[in-house]
Amino acid sequence: FSPSPPSFPQLLSLPSLPLCLALLALVTSLAIIRHLMSPPRSLSTYLLCILAVIALSQAEESSVPLLDAYEVPEGDVLKGTDIEPCEPVAGTGTETDPYIFQVKLNYFVSSTGYFSFTRCEGSQRPTIKIKANSTYMFVQTDRTNWLHPLGFAYGPDGAHVGAAELEPGVKPPGSQTNCDVSKTCQSPRYFGGKNGDVFLGRQGLLSTDDDPYAGVGDGEFGLDVYEPHFEDHSLGLWARNKYNVRLRIDDDATAEIFYFCHVHQWMSGKIIVVNADGTPRSGLQSVELYRPTVMSKDDEACGTPPAPEYGDDYGPTKFIGRCGTKALCGETTTFKRCMEGIDCQMTYNMRVTHTDDPITTFMRQMIPHHQNAVNMAKIVLKLDLDHVREVDKQLGDEAFVENLMLEIINTQNMQIMMMHSYLMWKSKQGEPEV
Numbered sequence: 001f002s003p004s005p006p007s008f009p010q011l012l013s014l015p016s017l018p019l020c021l022a023l024l025a026l027v028t029s030l031a032i033i034r035h036l037m038s039p040p041r042s043l044s045t046y047l048l049c050i051l052a053v054i055a056l057s058q059a060e061e062s063s064v065p066l067l068d069a070y071e072v073p074e075g076d077v078l079k080g081t082d083i084e085p086c087e088p089v090a091g092t093g094t095e096t097d098p099y100i101f102q103v104k105l106n107y108f109v110s111s112t113g114y115f116s117f118t119r120c121e122g123s124q125r126p127t128i129k130i131k132a133n134s135t136y137m138f139v140q141t142d143r144t145n146w147l148h149p150l151g152f153a154y155g156p157d158g159a160h161v162g163a164a165e166l167e168p169g170v171k172p173p174g175s176q177t178n179c180d181v182s183k184t185c186q187s188p189r190y191f192g193g194k195n196g197d198v199f200l201g202r203q204g205l206l207s208t209d210d211d212p213y214a215g216v217g218d219g220e221f222g223l224d225v226y227e228p229h230f231e232d233h234s235l236g237l238w239a240r241n242k243y244n245v246r247l248r249i250d251d252d253a254t255a256e257i258f259y260f261c262h263v264h265q266w267m268s269g270k271i272i273v274v275n276a277d278g279t280p281r282s283g284l285q286s287v288e289l290y291r292p293t294v295m296s297k298d299d300e301a302c303g304t305p306p307a308p309e310y311g312d313d314y315g316p317t318k319f320i321g322r323c324g325t326k327a328l329c330g331e332t333t334t335f336k337r338c339m340e341g342i343d344c345q346m347t348y349n350m351r352v353t354h355t356d357d358p359i360t361t362f363m364r365q366m367i368p369h370h371q372n373a374v375n376m377a378k379i380v381l382k383l384d385l386d387h388v389r390e391v392d393k394q395l396g397d398e399a400f401v402e403n404l405m406l407e408i409i410n411t412q413n414m415q416i417m418m419m420h421s422y423l424m425w426k427s428k429q430g431e432p433e434v
Contacts, residue, residue, distance in 0.1 A: 078119065080126030082286075085272050086117050093134030098246060100137050101128065105144035107378055108300075110293050111307035111371070112264045112413050115150070125269040125289060128259075130249065133276045138245045138259075141196070143403065146238050147410035149230040149262045150245050151223070152188050156268040156289050158260045166247075166257065168220050174253035174283070183220070186254070189246045190222030192229060196242030200225040227262050235403050249273050255283035264410075265417055266290055266309050302338035303382030304375045310367065310420060312349070316375055319344035338379045346372035360426055363419040370412040370419075377405040 080086045088099035102118035109124045120126045130136055138150055154173055155163030164170050166187045171180040179185035190200045200222030226245075229238060249257070254273050261267040268289050274280055291308045299305055299315035306315040320337055323344035328336050349368035354361050380388065381402070388401045395401075 078121075080117070080120045080123035080128070082127050082270065082272065082284075085127040085129035086120030087129055088136065089118050091137070093131065093136070095135050098135040098137040099130070100139060102139050102142070103145060103150060104142045105148060107144070107409055108303035108305065108382055109295075110266070110305050111309065111312075111374070112261075112266055113409075114267055115148070115259065115261070115269060124293060127270045127272060129272045129274060130247070131274055131276055131278065132249050132252075132254075132281075135246060135248045138247065139196075140243045140245070143235065143239060143399070143406060145230075145243070146235045146406065147230055147263055147414065148267070149223075149227045149243075150188075151260050151262045152245075152247060152271070153258050153260060153268075156258050156260065156287065157265055158258070158268075159262065160260070160265040163258075172251045172254050175251050176253070177251065179251075186248065186250050187221045188223075190226035191244050191246065192226065192241045194241060196244050223262075231263055235407055253283070255281040256285065258289075263414055298337075298341070301334060301382075302341065302375075303378045304338065304342060307371065310371075310416075312371075316342040316345040319348060323347055335379065335383050338383070339376065342372050342375040342379070357426075360423065363423055367416055367419055370416045373412050374409050374416075377408040381405050 078084055078086045086101075088101050091097050091099040093099045104116050104118070105113045106116040106124075107113040114125050117126055117128060120128070140148075140150060151158050151165060153159070153163045153165040155161070157163060158165050164173070166172075166185070168183040168185050168187045169180050170185055170187075171177070172186060175185075177185075192198050192200055201220050226243065229241070229243070256273060257271045258268045259271055260269075270287065270289075272280075272284065293305050293308060294313075295305050296315055296317060298317035298320070302317055304316045306312050317338065318341070320341040321344075323340075326340055327343040328339055330336065346368045349371075350365045352361065352364040385402075388405070389399070392400050392402060
C-alpha cells in the first residue's frame with residue numbers, strides 16, 4: 001500500500017489546518033469590512049469573500065475526527081455462527097468508505113475474554129463474513145481493546161502457535177501467485193493517530209506526545225508499530241489515538257482466515273471469505289478452535305468463567321461454601337457469594353507440591369493468585385459497573401476505577417500466559433517461550 005499525495009480538498013481537511021483556516025477566515029473578514037467601508041471595491045474584495053467562505057466551511061469540516069463519523073445504524077443482531085456469520089455495520093467496501101467492524105472485548109465468556117463485534121451477539125467466538133476485493137476497517141477505539149492488538153492468520157492463534165499470518169511476504173495457502181517474492185501478498189494495514197488516519201508502516205508516524213515509537217516504521221504494513229502501542233503504552237496514553245486495522249482479501253484461493261490477539265492466546269475466531277458477488281467459496285473447514293467453555297448460571301451471573309486452557313474445568317462458583325473459613329463477613333449478597341467462590345477456588349488451586357525449583361513453585365501458585373485478581377475485577381465490572389462509573393465521575397476522572405479494573409484483567413492475564421509458557425517449557429525441558 002502506497003498512499004498517493006493528497007489532493008487540494010484533502011489538504012484542506014487535514015487535522016493540522018483548522019486553526020490556520022480559522023485565522024485566514026478572520027484576516028480576510030477584516031479585510032472585507034475595510035474594503036466595504038472604503039469604495040471603490042476591487043476584484044480582490046470578492047476573491048477575499050470567497051476565500052473566507054471556503055476557510056470557514058473547511059475549518060468546521062476538518063474538526064470532525066475520521067472515526068467519529070461512523071454511527072451504527074439500527075439492524076438485526078446476528079448470531080455469529082458459521083451458518084449466520086456477523087457482517088459489518090456500515091460502509092460500502094471502498095478504500096475511502098470501507099466496511100466497518102467495531103471491535104470490543106467480552107471479558108465474561110472465557111478466562112481471557114473474546115473479541116466481539118457491534119450488533120453481533122450470541123456466540124462466544126463470533127464468526128464474521130467478508131467479501132473478496134472489498135476493504136474492511138476493524139475499529140479498535142473502545143478501551144476494552146487495550147493490550148489486544150488484532151491480527152490475522154491462516155490458522156487459529158497465529159504467531160502463538162506458529163501459524164502463517166497475513167503478511168506482504170507470506171503466500172496464501174493454495175495461491176498461484178508469486179506475491180511472496182514481490183512482497184505484495186494480501187495483508188492488513190495498521191493505522192493510528194488522533195484521527196485514525198495515520199498509516200504506521202513505511203515510516204508512518206504516530207501523533208502521540210512522548211511516544212518512544214513515534215517516527216518508527218516497520219517498512220511494510222505497520223504491525224511493528226501497532227503492537228508495541230497496545231502492549232507498552234499505558235491505557236491513558238493508548239487512548240489518545242484511534243487505532244484501526246484495514247484488510248482486503250484479493251487472492252482467489254482464500255476461503256477462510258482467522259482473527260486473533262497478538263498479545264493474548266486463545267482468542268481466535270473465524271473469518272469466512274466469500275466472492276465479491278457474495279457467492280461462497282470452496283475450501284471451508286470445520287475447525288473446533290478450543291475446548292468449549294461451559295458456564296453454570298452462577299458463573300454467568302458473576303462473570304467468572306472457568307479456564308479449561310489451564311486445566312481448570314470448573315468455574316469459581318462451584319467452590320462457594322467449600323472453604324471452612326470465609327474471606328468475607330456480613331450480609332449475603334450476589335457480590336459476596338461471587339467473591340467467596342473465587343477466593344475459595346484460589347485457596348484450593350494454590351495447594352501445590354513444592355519441588356526443588358522455587359521458580360516452578362512460585363509460578364504454580366501465582367497463576368491461581370493472578371486468576372483471582374482477574375476474577376475480582378470481572379465481578380466488579382459485571383455486577384457494579386454503574387456504580388463504578390458514578391464513582392469515576394465523583395473523582396473527576398473519566399474512568400479511573402474502570403480503567404484500573406481493565407488494567408488488572410489485561411496485564412495479569414498476559415502474565416498468566418507467560419508463566420504458563422514457562423511451566424510448559426519446564427515440563428518438556430526445552431527452550432522457554434516467554
